[in-house]
Amino acid sequence: MAITSDQLIFPGRVSFDTLSCIILAMKRIVRRIIAAFISLLLVSLAVFALVSFSSGDSSAHVLAEDASPEAVQAYREAMGLDDPFFLRYLGFMRSFFSGRWGESVSGAAVSDLILHRIPVTLSLTLVSLVLSLLIALPLSLVPLKRRSASGMAVTAFAALSAACPLFLSSLLLIIVFSVLLGLFPVAGYIPLSRSLSGWLSSVFLPSLSLAILHSSLYIMVLRRALKEGMESKPALVYASFGMRRNAIARSAAARPALPVMTMLTAETLASSLAGSAVVETVFALPGAGSLLVDAALSRDVTLAGTIVLLCAVMTIIFSLLSEAVVFLLDPRERRGK
Amino acid sequence: MRSRHGAAAGICIIALLLIFSVIFCGEDAVDTARRLLPPSLSEPFGTDTLGRSLIVRTAGGTLISMGIGFAASFLSVAAGTAAAFCFSLPRFPKSVLLSLSDALKSVPPILLALFLASLSGPGIPKLIIAISVPHIADIARTSYAKVKALRNEGFIEAERSLGAGRARIFMRHMLPHLMPYLSLQGVTVFLSAVISESTLSFLGCGVSVPSPSLGAILAEARPVILSAPWAALFPAAVLLLLSLSLEVIALSLSESDASSHGTGEGELVGVAELSADGKS
Numbered sequence: 218m219a220i221t222s223d224q225l226i227f228p229g230r231v232s233f234d235t236l237s238c239i240i241l242a243m244k245r246i247v248r249r250i251i252a253a254f255i256s257l258l259l260v261s262l263a264v265f266a267l268v269s270f271s272s273g274d275s276s277a278h279v280l281a282e283d284a285s286p287e288a289v290q291a292y293r294e295a296m297g298l299d300d301p302f303f304l305r306y307l308g309f310m311r312s313f314f315s316g317r318w319g320e321s322v323s324g325a326a327v328s329d330l331i332l333h334r335i336p337v338t339l340s341l342t343l344v345s346l347v348l349s350l351l352i353a354l355p356l357s358l359v360p361l362k363r364r365s366a367s368g369m370a371v372t373a374f375a376a377l378s379a380a381c382p383l384f385l386s387s388l389l390l391i392i393v394f395s396v397l398l399g400l401f402p403v404a405g406y407i408p409l410s411r412s413l414s415g416w417l418s419s420v421f422l423p424s425l426s427l428a429i430l431h432s433s434l435y436i437m438v439l440r441r442a443l444k445e446g447m448e449s450k451p452a453l454v455y456a457s458f459g460m461r462r463n464a465i466a467r468s469a470a471a472r473p474a475l476p477v478m479t480m481l482t483a484e485t486l487a488s489s490l491a492g493s494a495v496v497e498t499v500f501a502l503p504g505a506g507s508l509l510v511d512a513a514l515s516r517d518v519t520l521a522g523t524i525v526l527l528c529a530v531m532t533i534i535f536s537l538l539s540e541a542v543v544f545l546l547d548p549r550e551r552r553g554k
Numbered sequence: 555m556r557s558r559h560g561a562a563a564g565i566c567i568i569a570l571l572l573i574f575s576v577i578f579c580g581e582d583a584v585d586t587a588r589r590l591l592p593p594s595l596s597e598p599f600g601t602d603t604l605g606r607s608l609i610v611r612t613a614g615g616t617l618i619s620m621g622i623g624f625a626a627s628f629l630s631v632a633a634g635t636a637a638a639f640c641f642s643l644p645r646f647p648k649s650v651l652l653s654l655s656d657a658l659k660s661v662p663p664i665l666l667a668l669f670l671a672s673l674s675g676p677g678i679p680k681l682i683i684a685i686s687v688p689h690i691a692d693i694a695r696t697s698y699a700k701v702k703a704l705r706n707e708g709f710i711e712a713e714r715s716l717g718a719g720r721a722r723i724f725m726r727h728m729l730p731h732l733m734p735y736l737s738l739q740g741v742t743v744f745l746s747a748v749i750s751e752s753t754l755s756f757l758g759c760g761v762s763v764p765s766p767s768l769g770a771i772l773a774e775a776r777p778v779i780l781s782a783p784w785a786a787l788f789p790a791a792v793l794l795l796l797s798l799s800l801e802v803i804a805l806s807l808s809e810s811d812a813s814s815h816g817t818g819e820g821e822l823v824g825v826a827e828l829s830a831d832g833k834s
Binding site for chain 1: 653654656657658659660661662663664665666668669670671672673674675676745749752753756757758759769772776779780786790793794797798800801802805
């Protein structure tokens with residue numbers, strides 16, 4: 218009996234009750250959203266507690282050093298610092314979700330500060346995502362055998378780039394490509410609206426240093442997933458039926474690796490603010506990450522707290538999205554197994 | 555075998571770095587008459603912009619890095635394991651703590667450290683907490699999953715029927731099974747602590763200024779990096795050596811962790827079963 222490759226790829230394509238599947242999916246989605254809300258509640262509570270815990274300091278920073286106790290008291294009342302904790306938390310959350318994020322120590326509106334800086338961080342994140350996939354995908358596909366020289370070279374690259382602190386690789390890239398070769402500007406940002414090539418050259422090196430770091434993670438996870446897939450039972454069955462190696466790799470290794478890659482991508486996207494804090498500072502780019510560093514250096518609690526809370530919200534949303542994508546990609550998840 | 559050589563080499567390099575830093579660390583006196591001296595026999599690493607001996611500062615920075623790394627990895631492994639044990643107790647509010655740990659994981663350590671630094675200035679204890687917190691959450695969750703899987707094993711059942719208490723079962727019979735995972739996590743946290751500490755100190759939000767730190771030394775060397783490359787070269791090399799050897803140890807540990815699952819003969823049986831299914 219001839220067996221087509223389609224039958225091999227989808228051996229167990231059974232029809233299942235669509236309705237029960239939808240109910241199952243709805244249940245899971247509702248449960249995940251509730252969990253996400255609890256996480257958000259806890260993070261915001263922690264951030265708010267820490268911010269308000271130290272906001273006694275903010276009066277010390279804003280007012281003159283020899284301010285009278287009455288002036289401090291008036292300031293605290295004006296800022297609503299004397300209300301009960303829970304009331305202040307509710308007010309804080311309401312203004313957070315309506316975009317009124319208060320004023321920074323320097324007096325500028327926090328929302329303006331952050332919104333001005335988002336485009337830089339967004340460009341860095343997207344360009345570095347593209348670059349890291351461009352680096353990681355081809356490198357993950359070189360021979361997966363244990364003792365091959367090229368495979369070991371790829372592992373060595375991944376280990377080196379995972380161990381190298383981001384600021385060190387950024388400095389190295391600046392010295393080699395900007396100072397010695399003069400290919401890219403040393404620092405500064407050119408908006409996309411002004412010129413495409415200028416934007417790309419100002420964003421390329423910072424993104425490359427982020428991409429080198431992220432690609433190491435992709436390479437390690439993807440290589441392990443592919444290797445496990447190629448050694449799995451389905452792969453052996455396909456091989457014993459005489460399927461080509463490339464076809465086996467596609468169906469038994471690449472497809473099962475997709476959910477893991479999705480989750481990893483969501484994680485790197487969500488934590489990209491941490492990386493861009495470093496890279497933006499080294500390359501002197503006006504992004505949200507360097508804003509957080511400035512806030513930390515100038516003890517700007519409101520600004521730092523808002524950025525951290527935004528980052529947490531983003532992480533929670535990204536993890537929800539990635540779970541939804543995995544749900545769509547993985548038939549086993551859909552059937553609730 | 556190869557993976558064990560890797561781990562041994564990594565541990566040797568870290569031991570050598572530790573010996574180096576203990577021998578050379580000491581007082582770093584500011585001496586503006588000796589600014590930016592190139593490496594020589596009396597000053598093997600040269601001097602920095604304030605005339606301080608770089609070998610002394612590098613050694614001190616390495617020592618601080620290792621101390622923070624050790625503290626963070628000890629704290630996160632101990633607290634993570636303790637949390638996993640608490641989760642396995644009945645009537646423990648684990649769903650609350652699990653969502654709390656999810657919440658903690660949603661802020662990367664560097665951002666958490668920057669936020670804490672904005673509250674009341676940078677400092678080593680805050681650094682250790684910021685680095686450990688996300689890892690504690692991770693370790694607690696994974697070890698709890700492993701504990702839950704172990705609970706149904708025969709040898710645990712046997713122990714329980716002999717009347718062993720929860721704590722005894724956990725310490726004597728479950729912990730050894732968690733050890734490969736925990737030691738891997740310990741090294742991973744160490745590496746992440748070394749990298750985070752140097753990064754934060756480079757940004758100016760890590761170890762406070764007068765005490766030496768590899769990141770701070772590199773930040774000070776950055777403006778003069780072309781005229782005095784040695785001011786950055788040696789500290790960077792030490793930092794890279796430290797993190798790379800930790801990475802090698804972590805890689806070899808993860809390899810031995812994975813190879814313990816055992817693949818090989820089992821596959822053939824699997825094929826026989828699968829093809830039998832296909833025909834029916």
